[in-house]
Amino acid sequence: MRFESIIGQERPIRFLTQMLQKRIIPHAMLFTGVDGIGKQTTARALGMALNCLSPVAVSACGECPSCQKVISGAHPDMITVKPEGAFIKIDQVRAVSRQLRFAPLEGNWRIVIINDAQAMNLEASNAILNILEEPPKGTVIILTATQTTDLLPTIVSRCQRVAFRPIPYEKVAKVLVELRGLDRQTATTLAVSTKGSLGKTLSVDGEKWTVWRTGLLEQIASLSIRSIQPVFAFADALARDKNRLADALDMIMTWFRDVLMCKVSPEKIINKDFMTKIQDASRRQSVNKLLEKVGAVYAAQTAISRNSNPRLTLEVMMMRVLK
Numbered sequence: 001m002r003f004e005s006i007i008g009q010e011r012p013i014r015f016l017t018q019m020l021q022k023r024i025i026p027h028a029m030l031f032t033g034v035d036g037i038g039k040q041t042t043a044r045a046l047g048m049a050l051n052c053l054s055p056v057a058v059s060a061c062g063e064c065p066s067c068q069k070v071i072s073g074a075h076p077d078m079i080t081v082k083p084e085g086a087f088i089k090i091d092q093v094r095a096v097s098r099q100l101r102f103a104p105l106e107g108n109w110r111i112v113i114i115n116d117a118q119a120m121n122l123e124a125s126n127a128i129l130n131i132l133e134e135p136p137k138g139t140v141i142i143l144t145a146t147q148t149t150d151l152l153p154t155i156v157s158r159c160q161r162v163a164f165r166p167i168p169y170e171k172v173a174k175v176l177v178e179l180r181g182l183d184r185q186t187a188t189t190l191a192v193s194t195k196g197s198l199g200k201t202l203s204v205d206g207e208k209w210t211v212w213r214t215g216l217l218e219q220i221a222s223l224s225i226r227s228i229q230p231v232f233a234f235a236d237a238l239a240r241d242k243n244r245l246a247d248a249l250d251m252i253m254t255w256f257r258d259v260l261m262c263k264v265s266p267e268k269i270i271n272k273d274f275m276t277k278i279q280d281a282s283r284r285q286s287v288n289k290l291l292e293k294v295g296a297v298y299a300a301q302t303a304i305s306r307n308s309n310p311r312l313t314l315e316v317m318m319m320r321v322l323k
């Protein structure tokens with residue numbers, strides 16, 4: 001949980017360590033970025049560094065009594081709020097508010113981390129706003145959220161914003177090879193499909209995922225517009241598998257991207273274990289046709305994210321990518 005162990009977030013970490021060096025600590029911060037890229041870990045690392053009894057440069061030592069309490073989740077000045085069910089409710093914020101009336105118990109700083117702040121309902125948001133308007137001394141409030149537009153603009157404007165970017169997939173793949181012992185090909189494709197979210201990647205069962213991915217790519221490679229029944233069956237099966245629909249579309253996108261890449265820079269192909277099939281498909285199609293197909297997959301992703309009917313959307317997409 002030290003700054004050094006956070007992967008692929010050099011810019012936010014540099015910003016925070018410089019802030020600690022200058023001892024200019026904003027009373028409220030907002031960490032934005034997709035899930036699983038280290039926002040919450042960094043928030044805890046920052047809290048640990050602020051209260052560490054023997055910091056190494058500006059990073060927490062990880063060993064002193066204060067650090068040990070942060071690691072075990074028992075530090076009384078480190079308050080974490082997260083959604084209960086779908087929302088962060090007013091009562092949760094009120095409980096924080098009560099604690100903030102008193103000075104920090106042990107540390108120099110009290111750190112309030114509000115995870116997934118976009119889950120605050122309006123009442124909870126207004127209660128946080130009240131706290132941000134009159135920030136208590138010695139308190140740092142860190143909100144994490146996917147994007148600033150998910151929060152009230154009045155909250156955003158009171159926070160120092162720190163943007164976290166998706167981790168480059170090569171870095172995620174490296175961690176998967178080292179930590180999970182996955183082979184390079186599986187690690188790379190898994191990292192690409194989880195879009196640089198290390199947290200999501202580590203939560204996936206590598207073996208099950210490989211079976212799913214291989215099956216999906218084999219189908220997309222073998223389907224043909226000349227035999228329409230299997231195409232509809234494929235679209236129907238994808239639409240029914242709601243939890244994996246977005247992942248499946250991402251995977252289909254990497255397929256057409258690879259077939260296109262094969263023409264321009266084959267070294268960038270992601271699904272290298274499907275090289276022969278990718279080369280076959282690439283030979284049969286023009287760059288323009290392939291660009292249209294990538295566009296069709298993208299259109300389907302957009303439509304589904306806007307709650308259009310999945311089966312109909314997928315059928316239309318399949319007609320366009322197979323023609």
Ligand SMILES: [Zn+2]
Pocket residue numbers: 051052053054055060061062063064065066067068
């Ligand atoms: Zn320490």
